[in-house]
Amino acid sequence: MAEAAQQVMEDRWAGGTCPFDAGWRKVMMWTFIITDGLLFAGFLASYGYARIMSGSWPNQSEVFSIPMIALMTFILISSSATMASAVAAAQSGDRKGVSRFMLLTIVGGAIFLGMQVWEWSHLIHEGARLHANPWGDAAFGAYFFLITGFHGTHVLSGVLVIAIMALRWAKGSATAEGIEMTGLYWHFVDLVWVFVFTCFYLL
Amino acid sequence: MTATNEAGGYKLYWMIWGVLLALTVVMLFLDNAPMPRVAFVLIMVGAMLTKAFLIAGYFMHLRYEALFIRLSVFIGLLVNGAVLYFLIIPDAYRILGMS
Missing domain, CATH: 1.10.287 (Helix Hairpins)
Structure with missing residues (x-):
């Protein structure tokens, strides 16, 4: 009986008596990602609700510069690939590779933020506000600033965390596991953008 | 062996990067294509979920986790x-x- 139960634990859950089969840092990071992801899911569901209820939602291609948003998407996806490469370099002990790939990730994140600042400035200049906008339903501006602002704050904190980890790595006080956790957060930021890009800018 | 060790090297990551970019280009191309609204939404949501699974599965190594x-x-x-x-x-x- 006990052997059968043990077999189930090992086979079905793949972690034996440690069901997550991971260190506490990784389990905590995944817990954070799930809870933070649910927050974004709430925002996007609320956005969908407001948009359907409105019946007169502005046409995104008339409001946004879609080629610029596409470039922002390209940059964020590329920075995710460089971060994944930094994690792989850390695992294989390639110290210079980690620094190089993390620097590229920081540059990508900074360019993304700069483009988002430009987009916000442009739309504010055209009259977009939290409570009103020239294109239609008043909720449009509120959801735009809420969702892209919340995501942008995540990008900003991600860039700062990566910069701190890169400095610590250069000093020799960061571990490969620390780089991996930083990477998990950055990929989550990229993952959220996939949903924001599709739901807010394309659909 | 950790999930990260099993996840492969740079080559796999840049292959996934290429697939993600290709999906994004397809989505942008279809953005202006004439098609029924339901089909457009289904294709976009399908591409979005595929991209999400690729990022979570490969970049975040979720497919190698318990x-x-x-x-x-x-x-x-x-x-x-x-x-x-x-x-x-x-x-x-x-x-x-x-x-």
């Missing part, structure tokens, strides 16, 4: 998100119909 972590993420995020969406959306259509 089943417990995979289920926690899948149920916690995707199922909860879908339930949240499909519970409130019919109400939005009802309100739209009242106006």
Whole structure:
């Protein structure tokens, strides 16, 4: 009986008596990602609700510069690939590779933020506000600033965390596991953008 | 062996990067293509979920993690998100119909 139960634990859950089969840092990071992801899911569901209820939602291609948003998407996806490469370099002990790939990730994140600042400035200049906008339903501006602002704050904190980890790595006080956790957060930021890009800018 | 060790090297990551970019280009191309709204939404959501699975599975190494972590993420995020969406959306259509 006990052997059968043990077999189930090992086979079905793949972690034996440690069901997550991971260190506490990784389990905590995944817990954070799930809870933070649910927050974004709430925002996007609320956005969908407001948009359907409105019946007169502005046409995104008339409001946004879609080629610029596409470039922002390209940059964020590329920075995710460089971060994944930094994690792989850390695992294989390639110290210079980690620094190089993390620097590229920081540059990508900074360019993304700069483009988002430009987009916000442009739309504010055209009259977009939290409570009103020239294109239609008043909720449009509120959801735009809420969702892209919340995501942008995540990008900003991600860039700062990566910069701190890169400095610590250069000093020799960061571990490969620390780089991996930083990477998990950055990929989550990229993952959220996939949903924001599709739901807010394309659909 | 950790999930990261099993995840492969740079080559796999840049292959995934290429697939993600290709999917994004297809989505942008279809953005202006004449097609029924339902088909457009289904294609976009399908591409979006494919990109999400690729990022979570390969960049975040979720496909190499224990089943417990995979289920926690899948149920916690995707199922909860879908339930949240499909519970409130019919109400939005009802309100739209009242106006």
